[in-house]
Amino acid sequence: MSIPAATEPTLSPVPIGTLTEIHGPVAIISCNRLPPLHQALCAYLDHERYLFEVHQHLDDHRIRAITLHRSSGLSRGMTIYDTGTPLQVPVAPNCLGRLLNIFGEPLDGGAPLLASDFRSVHNPPLPLSEAVGIGDVIETGIKVIDLLCPFVKGGKTGLFGGAGVGKTVLIMEFIHALSTLHQGVSVFAGVGERIREGHELWHEMRQAGVLPQTLMVFGQMDESPGVRFRVGLSALTYAEYLRDTLHKEVLFVMDNIFRFIQAGSEVSSLLGRMPATVGYQPTLTTEVAEMQDRILSTGHGAITSVQAVYVPADDMTDPAVNAILNHLDTSVILSRAQAGKGIYPAVDPLQSSSKLLDRHTLGARHYEIAEGVREHLSRYQELEDIITMLGMEELSDADHNTVIRARKLQRYLTQPFWTTASHTGITGTSVPLADTLRDCECFLSGKYDHLSEEDCYMRGSLGGDGVA
């Protein structure tokens, strides 16, 4: 997706200096006064505006900046102007239903936003006194999520997984579920992902009829690291606007936050900083915290977030993955082993965790059923090697029952998705939490022992008597 011609600035910029060096996306600018960090500077070429963001003060009169547009055509000696502010995006109530780039310019072929205001993408987080805690549990209709990784208003959920295990599919199912089951609006940040995926998502949202309640901000794989580094903040700025000014309940979805870290790492090397652990930027944890701390709910509106996190080489100990993990309430871990067995969504029920899985938040019944399911699945995992070597006959009666029920529970927690209906040929299902709890209770107590594993696979609710 290419960046369209930049629009004319809203404020008249004042000259601040001269471009002295340009190396790919890095510019060294000689200034008559030092602009603050994060200030947006610009140059004009053929009546188009090229934006830069200040990243380093080199000495008393030189700064290093990163371009937010392509750098071809820029040359030494060009006059650089100060826009007077950090990067800002136009905000307006009619931003919903639009597909924008990081500057708030349309990528959907529509008219530019008629801005009622401009907001800086570097807004500081709200004071803690204005933040409110997490709210009620939101049902997604996805069995394994509602049961083991509950989704809470104002909470932060991460979907972790290596390449191709189903993060994007699960994110799209979330958007589908939450836009049909709940009131509210969604802001989608497409960070550094494939351009094809962006187009598909846009069309699917339009077909599903959820576009009027959704705002999408894209900075995709082909764009400069400066853009990929800022697209999450730009989308978050719109989410804050919807929360603070329009008092909406916002679902903030980011696919993929790992690409934000990757772009930060590229920017860091371009600025000549020494890499830190595993080659990541030394500022990794600060950059993640600056973004995560802005995802807050207030008395006026809530921001609930879902973030897809690419796990490099399926290694959950990766420093970038850990930096994100620390900020989340719920971590849904997608496993390649589950996907390999055709268990979709490929959620690993034992590795996934939620701070909200307690009696106080969910109630004693939900908590005990969830624990019962995890205990069965965990015992099954422990016994798997023994079963492979010696067969089921060597198990005690109790273990035999646990394994049979765990295998059925594992299949019961699969579910056909609306998002994948076009390629699986199975219509999606949404299962109320009450049904999921009742069915799991029936599995644990042995009431569903008569069902075959086939009867449990890719079904919705089992109706209390085992009939889908």
Ligand SMILES: Nc1ncnc2c1ncn2[C@@H]1O[C@H](COP(=O)(O)OP(=O)(O)OP(=O)(O)O)[C@@H](O)[C@H]1O
């Ligand atoms: N719930 C599901 N039901 C059926 N198939 C699925 C499901 N989830 C994922 N898949 C299959 O896995 C493929 C990859 O899924 P997806 O694009 O969501 O992975 P990803 O983790 O986002 O990958 P990447 O990191 O490469 O972007 C899908 O095209 C689909 O074939």
